[in-house]
Amino acid sequence: MVMASSPVLHGLRGVIEGLRGEAGFLYIAKARELARRGVEVISFGVGQPDIPTFDHIVEEAKRALDERFTGYTETAGIVELREAIADYLNERYDASVRADEVIVTTGAKTAIYLALASFLNPGDEIIVPEPSYPAYPEVARSLGARPVYVPLKWSPGSGFSLDVASVEEKVSPRTKMVVLTNPHNPTGAVFSPRQVDELLDLARRRGLIILADEIYDNFVYEGEFKSVLTHSDWRDYVLYVNGHSKTFSMTGWRLGYLVVRSDVARKLTRLAVNIYSCAPSISQRAGVAALKGSWEPVRKMIEEFRRRRNVIVEELARIPGVESYRPQGAFYIFPSVEKLLRETGMTSEQLVEHILYNKGVVMLPGTVFPETAGKNHVRLSYAISVDKIRKGLARIKEGFEELLTKTRK
Numbered sequence: 337m338v339m340a341s342s343p344v345l346h347g348l349r350g351v352i353e354g355l356r357g358e359a360g361f362l363y364i365a366k367a368r369e370l371a372r373r374g375v376e377v378i379s380f381g382v383g384q385p386d387i388p389t390f391d392h393i394v395e396e397a398k399r400a401l402d403e404r405f406t407g408y409t410e411t412a413g414i415v416e417l418r419e420a421i422a423d424y425l426n427e428r429y430d431a432s433v434r435a436d437e438v439i440v441t442t443g444a445k446t447a448i449y450l451a452l453a454s455f456l457n458p459g460d461e462i463i464v465p466e467p468s469y470p471a472y473p474e475v476a477r478s479l480g481a482r483p484v485y486v487p488l489k490w491s492p493g494s495g496f497s498l499d500v501a502s503v504e505e506k507v508s509p510r511t512k513m514v515v516l517t518n519p520h521n522p523t524g525a526v527f528s529p530r531q532v533d534e535l536l537d538l539a540r541r542r543g544l545i546i547l548a549d550e551i552y553d554n555f556v557y558e559g560e561f562k563s564v565l566t567h568s569d570w571r572d573y574v575l576y577v578n579g580h581s582k583t584f585s586m587t588g589w590r591l592g593y594l595v596v597r598s599d600v601a602r603k604l605t606r607l608a609v610n611i612y613s614c615a616p617s618i619s620q621r622a623g624v625a626a627l628k629g630s631w632e633p634v635r636k637m638i639e640e641f642r643r644r645r646n647v648i649v650e651e652l653a654r655i656p657g658v659e660s661y662r663p664q665g666a667f668y669i670f671p672s673v674e675k676l677l678r679e680t681g682m683t684s685e686q687l688v689e690h691i692l693y694n695k696g697v698v699m700l701p702g703t704v705f706p707e708t709a710g711k712n713h714v715r716l717s718y719a720i721s722v723d724k725i726r727k728g729l730a731r732i733k734e735g736f737e738e739l740l741t742k743t744r745k
């Protein structure tokens with residue numbers, strides 16, 4: 337029997353109708369379509385290292401499969417992995433994290449979801465420095481909470497910084513949480529230890545939670561990176577997110593983690609079990625090998641990314657209409673194309689589409705991160721070879737020059 341109207345269609349909550357997908361994935365799909373038509377596409381779109389997962393990690397996953405380690409595990413993760421994560425964080429940040437303060441998740445994204453779903457009530461506000469990785473505000477909105485954006489400070493030449501005084505101006509009686517992504521996606525900024533300290537001090541003074549996402553903590557090329565976990569009272573106000581996706585090039589393995597004081601971790605695990613039961617058992621075994629095995633491949637990868645960062649900075653400086661800077665971390669750069677947009681009358685979306693369809697190069701428009709602060713910017717991920725970076729930027733340069741010549745005629 338056919339129903340007159342579909343309750344599945346009409347029962348959808350309004351906030352879900354209004355959610356934006358992660359636009360990065362949209363442009364990647366467009367690029368794939370172009371490639372299928374025979375275009376040699378160069379993509380600065382993807383947010384994952386191009387280097388395959390390191391051999392010793394894959395070997396451990398194979399061993400886990402051979403041993404048929406293929407069942408459910410504890411929801412919070414196998415104890416070997418939670419201990420390995422705690423050891424890693426303690427060695428690195430002197431953080432005194434215990435294994436029972438770690439919840440292993442299906443990627444860092446699930447850690448973000450778990451954190452937000454556990455703390456945000458409808459009507460609560462979450463302060464999001466913008467531009468931002470879109471998951472925090474989108475998940476917050478899906479929960480009926482309200483993202484309140486604070487623009488990062490931008491200056492050509494020196495890049496993006498966090499002005500804690502302007503964060504404080506946005507604190508209201510409804511503010512529950514502040515997001516700190518460090519190193520930062522999409523700008524590649526590494527916030528200074530002073531900025532981190534000031535933000536944590538604000539949280540302490542105003543009784544706010546800091547959602548700290550440090551998934552790029554190994555991708556730091558210069559400057560000093562300070563983890564929130566170095567603050568000895570982190571347990572009182574920090575929800576800490578990290579994971580294996582970027583550091584060990586394990587994006588498809590879906591392995592991330594949330595660190596939170598143990599009494600709260602126990603409660604959050606009750607929500608986790610109802611969402612995903614546990615992270616994939618095989619990935620968890622591989623995740624132990626990643627943390628405890630040799631870090632030499634990670635070091636090599638970071639050196640390669642440093643080289644790429646230097647090349648992209650150098651090459652972008654030669655492109656007309658672009659104002660750039662030297663990002664200190666992650667593997668993104670978020671230059672301003674304001675001059676080009678002003679001269680051509682284009683939006684950053686139009687510019688990105690134009691370059692995609694005329695030059696076969698993928699960039700992401702700044703407006704997908706996620707609203708207006710990035711409207712004069714584009715994001716380029718340099719998780720591709722130096723050759724491709726040079727070739728892609730040569731095409732972008734050509735495209736920008738053509739656009740400028742056309743408008744100046």
Ligand SMILES: Cc1ncc(COP(=O)(O)O)c(C=O)c1O
Pocket residue numbers: 383442443444445446469517521549551579580581587591592
């Ligand atoms: C800042 C940030 N947090 C979290 C994630 C998600 O990581 P995962 O793939 O482990 O879910 C990403 C991925 O791009 C990211 O950039």
